[in-house]
Amino acid sequence: MSVFVWIETVAGAALSSSWEALGAAQIIADGLKSNTTALVFGENCDEIAADAGRYGARQVIVCPDERLHDYRLESYAALLSQLVEERAPKAVVAAATSQARELMASAAADSESGLISDVIDLRVEDGSIVGTRPAYAGKVLMEMAANTSTSFVTVRGRAFPLPTPAADSKPEIEAVGADAIPSELGARVDGFVMETGPVNLADAAIIVSGGRGMANNPCAAPSDVRGDEANIWKAKHGFANTLRPLADALGAAIGASRAAVDAGYIPYEHQVGQTGKVVNPDLYIACGISGAIQHQAGMRGSKIIVAINKDAQAPIFKLSRYGIVGDLYEVVPALREALEEKLG
Amino acid sequence: MAHVLTFTRSTPDTAAKVWVDDQGAVTWGDVATVVNPWDEYSLEETIVQASNGGGASTVVAIGSALHNDALKHSLAMGIKNALRLEEAGADCNDSLVWSALAAGAVRKLGDVDLIIFGKESVDVGTDQHTYQLARRLGWTMLSYVSRIIEADFAEGKIQVERMLEQGVQTVSADLPAVISVMKGINEPRYPNFLGIRKAAKAQIPVWSAADIGLDLPKAATTALRFMNPPARAVNTEIIAGADFKEKAVTLVERLLEEKVL
Numbered sequence: 001m002s003v004f005v006w007i008e009t010v011a012g013a014a015l016s017s018s019w020e021a022l023g024a025a026q027i028i029a030d031g032l033k034s035n036t037t038a039l040v041f042g043e044n045c046d047e048i049a050a051d052a053g054r055y056g057a058r059q060v061i062v063c064p065d066e067r068l069h070d071y072r073l074e075s076y077a078a079l080l081s082q083l084v085e086e087r088a089p090k091a092v093v094a095a096a097t098s099q100a101r102e103l104m105a106s107a108a109a110d111s112e113s114g115l116i117s118d119v120i121d122l123r124v125e126d127g128s129i130v131g132t133r134p135a136y137a138g139k140v141l142m143e144m145a146a147n148t149s150t151s152f153v154t155v156r157g158r159a160f161p162l163p164t165p166a167a168d169s170k171p172e173i174e175a176v177g178a179d180a181i182p183s184e185l186g187a188r189v190d191g192f193v194m195e196t197g198p199v200n201l202a203d204a205a206i207i208v209s210g211g212r213g214m215a216n217n218p219c220a221a222p223s224d225v226r227g228d229e230a231n232i233w234k235a236k237h238g239f240a241n242t243l244r245p246l247a248d249a250l251g252a253a254i255g256a257s258r259a260a261v262d263a264g265y266i267p268y269e270h271q272v273g274q275t276g277k278v279v280n281p282d283l284y285i286a287c288g289i290s291g292a293i294q295h296q297a298g299m300r301g302s303k304i305i306v307a308i309n310k311d312a313q314a315p316i317f318k319l320s321r322y323g324i325v326g327d328l329y330e331v332v333p334a335l336r337e338a339l340e341e342k343l344g
Numbered sequence: 345m346a347h348v349l350t351f352t353r354s355t356p357d358t359a360a361k362v363w364v365d366d367q368g369a370v371t372w373g374d375v376a377t378v379v380n381p382w383d384e385y386s387l388e389e390t391i392v393q394a395s396n397g398g399g400a401s402t403v404v405a406i407g408s409a410l411h412n413d414a415l416k417h418s419l420a421m422g423i424k425n426a427l428r429l430e431e432a433g434a435d436c437n438d439s440l441v442w443s444a445l446a447a448g449a450v451r452k453l454g455d456v457d458l459i460i461f462g463k464e465s466v467d468v469g470t471d472q473h474t475y476q477l478a479r480r481l482g483w484t485m486l487s488y489v490s491r492i493i494e495a496d497f498a499e500g501k502i503q504v505e506r507m508l509e510q511g512v513q514t515v516s517a518d519l520p521a522v523i524s525v526m527k528g529i530n531e532p533r534y535p536n537f538l539g540i541r542k543a544a545k546a547q548i549p550v551w552s553a554a555d556i557g558l559d560l561p562k563a564a565t566t567a568l569r570f571m572n573p574p575a576r577a578v579n580t581e582i583i584a585g586a587d588f589k590e591k592a593v594t595l596v597e598r599l600l601e602e603k604v605l
Binding site: 104205283323 | 360364438439443466469471475476483484486488503510511512516518521565566567568569573580583591592593595596597598599
C-alpha cells in the first residue's frame with residue numbers, strides 16, 4: 001500500500017518537476033504512514049531509479065521495454081493501470097504536465113479512482129487525501145478530497161519544493177514486464193518536428209512577458225509594410241530584439257498577454273493567462289501589459305512581479321512589487337545593461 | 345453520414361470577478377455567463393468538420409439549466425442539434441460522474457464518429473473529463489490538437505497535428521475518436537442575427553440517467569470547500585530615479601535583495 005509517483009522522462013532524462021511530485025507524494029506517504037514507490041518507464045531506467053532513491057523513493061519499479069522509450073498514452077496507461085490493479089497503491093502522484101494530465105486521468109478512469117488535479121497544497125485528513133487546487137481560472141481555490149481506495153493526484157509545477165537529494169541511498173529496484181501494452185495502438189505517429197527554442201513557461205524561474213505595448217516599437221517597419229501589418233512587424237521585432245536579449249541575460253522564458261497573441265505578435269504557446277498557461281515563477285517581468293483580470297489569473301502566483309508600463313494607472317502596478325513607469329523600449333534595454341554590469 | 349459531437353458548458357464571463365460568498369458558495373454576482381472560452385474553438389471546429397463531412401453536428405451540456413445559455417450560443421453559431429443531461433443528485437463536477445453521463449449519451453446517440461472538446465473547462469479548471477470519456481468509450485484520444493489535417497468520415501480516418509511541449513506531432517487514428525483542440529486551430533465565428541433568433545426559439549431536450557439506461561457511479565471526489573485566494577499583500581514600489589538607467593540599476597539591486605536573480 002505504497003504511494004506511487006510517475007517519474008516523467010523526456011529522451012531518457014527525468015523532468016525536475018517529477019522530483020517535486022516525489023516530494024509532494026512524501027507528504028501523502030507520511031500522512032498515511034507509508035512510503036513512496038517511483039515508477040520509471042522507458043529509457044535509462046537504472047540511472048533514473050538511482051536518482052529517484054536520492055530524492056526519497058523507498059522503492060522503484062522500472063519497465064525498460066523499448067516500446068516505452070517514447071511516451072504513448074495507450075501504452076503507458078495500460079501499464080500503469082495494470083500496476084494499480086495488481087498492487088492497489090494508496091495514491092498515484094505525478095507532476096501536472098500535459099502528458100501526465102491525460103495519463104493520470106485515463107488510469108484513474110480505468111480503476112474508477114478519484115483524481116485531484118493541479119494541486120498546489122496537499123494534506124492527509126482522517127486517512128483521506130485532500131488537495132487544494134485552483135478553479136475558475138485561479139479566481140477561487142477549492143479543497144477536494146478523494147474517496148476511493150486508490151487516489152490520483154497531479155501537482156502543479158513549482159508549487160512544491162524540490163526535495164534535497166541524499167548523498168547515498170539504496171532504493172529497492174524491481175523490474176516488471178510490459179505484457180500489458182496492447183499489440184496495436186489506436187494512435188499512429190506519422191511524424192514529429194522538434195520545436196526550436198523550447199518555451200517551457202511552466203518550469204521557468206524567471207519569465208519576461210510582453211503585451212500590447214510591444215507594438216510601440218520606435219524602430220520603423222519597412223516602408224512596404226503598412227497599417228496593422230506594420231504594428232505586427234514592430235511588435236515581432238521588439239520580442240526578438242528587445243525582450244529576447246533581456247530574457248537571455250536572465251535565463252528567462254518569454255511570455256505574452258492574450259492581446260499580444262491575438263494581435264499576431266507572438267505564437268500562442270507563449271500566452272500566459274486564463275486561456276493560456278498558468279505560471280508561478282520567482283520573478284515575472286510584465287512589459288507593456290496592462291494587466292487584465294484574465295492575464296492576472298495566469299501569473300498572480302508569481303513570487304515577485306515587476307511591471308514596466310507607460311501608463312502609471314495600468315492595473316498591473318497594483319499587483320506588482322516593483323514598477324517602472326516608462327516606455328518599455330527605453331526601460332528594457334537599460335535594465336539589460338544594468339543586469340550585465342551587476343551580474344557580469 | 346458524419347456525426348460530429350461536442351460538449352460545452354456555461355462559465356462566468358472571463359472578465360468577471362468570481363469570489364466565494366459568506367455562505368461559502370462560488371458567485372459572480374449578476375454578470376452573465378458565456379460559453380466556456382476554450383469551447384469557442386471546439387464549437388467552430390465541430391461546425392466545420394460536420395459540414396465538410398456532409399453530416400450532422402450535436403452539442404451536449406451536462407448539468408443544470410445554467411448551461412442552456414451555452415447550448416443556445418452553440419446553436420446560434422450553427423450547431424444543428426443541442427441536448428442537455430441532468431440528473432438530480434449527480435455531482436457533475438466529479439469527472440467520473442460527468443464522463444459516465446457523457447458516455448451514456450454518446451452510446452444512446454449511437455452514430456457519433458468524432459467528439460471534439462475544447463482544451464479544458466475554466467470553471468472546474470481541468471481537462472480530466474475529456475480523457476475519461478475517451479477511456480470509457482474505448483475510443484482513441486488525441487489531445488492538444490492544433491490542426492486537423494484530414495477527417496475522412498467515409499474512410500473512417502483522421503489525421504491531426506498535436507502541439508506538445510517538445511514540438512509538433514503528426515498522428516492518425518481510426519474513427520470513432522475523441523480529440524481536444526487548442527486555441528488557434530481556427531477563428532471562431534460570431535453568431536449572426538438569424539442564428540440568434542433561431543436559437544432563442546429552440547426547445548432543448550433534457551435527458552436523465554434513466555433515459556440513457558445508466559446506473560450512475562458514485563462520485564470519487566468531494567469538493568470540501570471553496571476559498572478566496574489569499575490577497576496578495578503587495579506594497580508596490582514605483583522605482584524612482586533621475587533617468588531610466590538609474591531606475592534600472594535600482595531595480596536590479598532590489599531584485600538581488602529579493603534573491604530572485
